[in-house]
Amino acid sequence: MLQSRTHTCNALRIADTGKRVKIVGWLENVREVSAALAFAVVRDFYGTTQVVVETEELLGAVREITRESTVSVEGVVRERASKNPGLPTGDIEIVPSAIKVLGRCRHNALPFQINRSREADETARLKYRYLDLRNPEVRNNIILRCNVVAALRKRMLEHDFLEITTPILTASSPEGARDYLVPARNHPGRFYALPQAPQQFKQLLMASGFDRYFQIAPCFRDEDARADRSPGEFYQLDLEMAFAGQEDVFAVIEDVLPLIFAEYGRYNIASQAPFRRIRYLDAMELYGSDKPDLRIDLTVQDATAPLSGCGFAPFAGNTVKAVVVPGFTLTRKHIDKLCADVEVQAGSKPYWFRLDEQGEVVGGIAKFVADGKETLVEALGLEPGCFVGLTAGEKKAAQKTAGVLRKLLGTAIPGHMDTERYEFCWIVDFPMYELGEESRKLEFCHNPFSMPNGGLEILRKAERGEADPLAVTACQYDLVCNGVELSSGAVRNHDPEIMVKAFELVGLGEDDVKARFPAMYNAFCYGAPPHAGIAPGVDRMVMLLAGEDSIREIIPFPMNKSAQDLMMGAPSEVEEEQLRELHITLDLED
16 A cells, blocks of 8 residues: 555556555546536546546535545546546546545635646746646656756766755855845844855865765855746756866766756757867857857858948948848748847847849848948858848947847748757856946956966966956856756866956955955965866756746746745745844835
8 A cells, every 4th residue: 555545546557457446636627427427537646547436426425525625536446438548547447435535625716727727827826836736747847857856966976976065054255146145143233145156165175175076056146037047046066076177077067967868858869978169259259149059050150341331320330240041931021020039139130131032132221232242242151042130239249139130040940950959068268357337347257266267377467468358268168058058167266376366357455355255265275176166057957858948847936037936925024023133124215
C-alpha cells in the first residue's frame, strides 16, 4: 500500500482487471449519463483514472461532492468498453464500492478551469497558484526543474566539486543591483543584506584552500521583472575553481550542460564542445548583440561608407548598419509591422529597401539609395530579391537596433532559423570599463573582481594615458544559448595590487577597496591562488528546456511583474511594535 492507496491514478493497466484497489486524488470531473450512470475522473500527482458509477446511491453521493474535492475510491478494476488510447490508464476503469470525501472543496465556482489555467489572467493564476499548480502542464514544468537541478548536482559531484552553502545574511555590497536590506535588531541602525550572489564568499573559499566549489545558490536583487528575469529571487549554478583559468571553466560547463540539454530539453540537439568563442566587439559587429541567437543565419554588415553621402538625413554623420535577407517574401504590411516592433524593442527606427527580381531598388528609402545602387550591391553582396534593413545612430545604438532587426527578421522569415536545437556560444573579452550613461565618467562595465587582460601593466598604461581605458578588456565571459544569456563568469582578480589599481581608474583608492571589500582584500594579502568561476542561471536554463517564454512558468511560487506575491500578500505591512524593536521609523510622505 502506498500512502493509504493501493495504486496511483496512473498505475492501473489491463493486467490489473479484477483487482480490488483503492485510489485517492482530486475529483476532476463528473459526467452524468442517466439517473444511475455517471463517469467520474479522479486525478492525482501521477495521472488520471476513470471511475464509473452504476448505482443511484453512489451517484447521489457523487452529486454532493464539489469538483476539486479530494476523495478516496475503493472498487474493482475492469476493462473499459470504450477505450481511450490517449491515456496510460485508458484501457481500464474502476467500478466503486465506496467513495469517501477526504477534503471538501467549499467553493462551487473555481477561479479558473484547472486544466486550462494557463489561459487564465496571470493575476488570478498567481493569487491561486496552488490551484494553478494542479494543472498537469504547469506541474510538469516544476518536475522538470527538480530533475534538472538533480542532474546538475550529480554532474558537478562527478567533476569533484564540493557543494558548500554560503550565508544568506551578509553585508551590503555594490555589485550592480539594489540590495534587499534586513535590519539588525541587536545592532540599531545597521543592516544585513541578502546576497546578490555568493561572489565574495566563493572567492574566499578559494583563498581558504578549497579547490572546487559549487552550490545551487539563491540570489536576491531588487530589480524590475523581465520575461527572462524574476524580480527579487532567483537561483544559479554557482561554481568556482582554484588554480584555474578561462579554459578550465569552459571545459567543465561544456561537459555538463550539453548532456542535460539533450536529455531534458524539447530538442535533442545541443552544441557539443568546444562551444564557439566570439569576442564581445565581434559579436556586436556581426550580430548587434552580446547574446546572439546563432540559430539565425543572418549577420549584420557595416553600410556606413556606401550610404554616407546618399542624402538621407538620419544617416548623415552616423554609423549605418545593414541586415541583408535574400529571397525576401514578406508583404509591405508585414514589413511595416516588423519595423514598428523593432522601434518598440530598440527605441530606434529602422529603414529598408529591396531589390526586385530585375535588380531595381524599390520600397522604403529607395529614392535615396537608387543612385548608389552599384556601390551598395558590391559592398553588401546584394542580389535580385534581397531585402535590406538599415539602422543608424551612434555606433552602439546602430548595433543594438540592428541586433533587434536581425532577430525579428530571422524569426519572421522561414528558412533563416533552425528552431529545433540548442546553440551555445561563449562571448569573451568584455570591456573592463565603460562611460556611465549619466555621469559620463569611467565605471566598471561588468564585474569589478575580474582580471584585466594584460594584468597590472595594462592598467598602469591606462593610468599614464598610454592606453585607452575603454579599450582595456577583462577576462570575462558570458554563456549564451539561443539568444538568452545563461550566465556571466570571469577569471578573478586575486592580486590586491591589481585590484587597487583597477579601482583607482574609477576614482576609488586603496582605502575604498579595504572599506568595501575588507574580507576579500585581506584574504588576498595572505596569498590567494588564481581562480575562475561562472554561475549559469537555473531559472533561465529550465525556461529554455521547457520552451517557455516567461520565467514565471518554471518557478513554483513566482512574484508578479511588480515584485508582489499575490498569494501570500507580500510585501505586507508590519506591526508598529515590530518596527520599534528594529529601531525603524517610517516616512511615507512623497
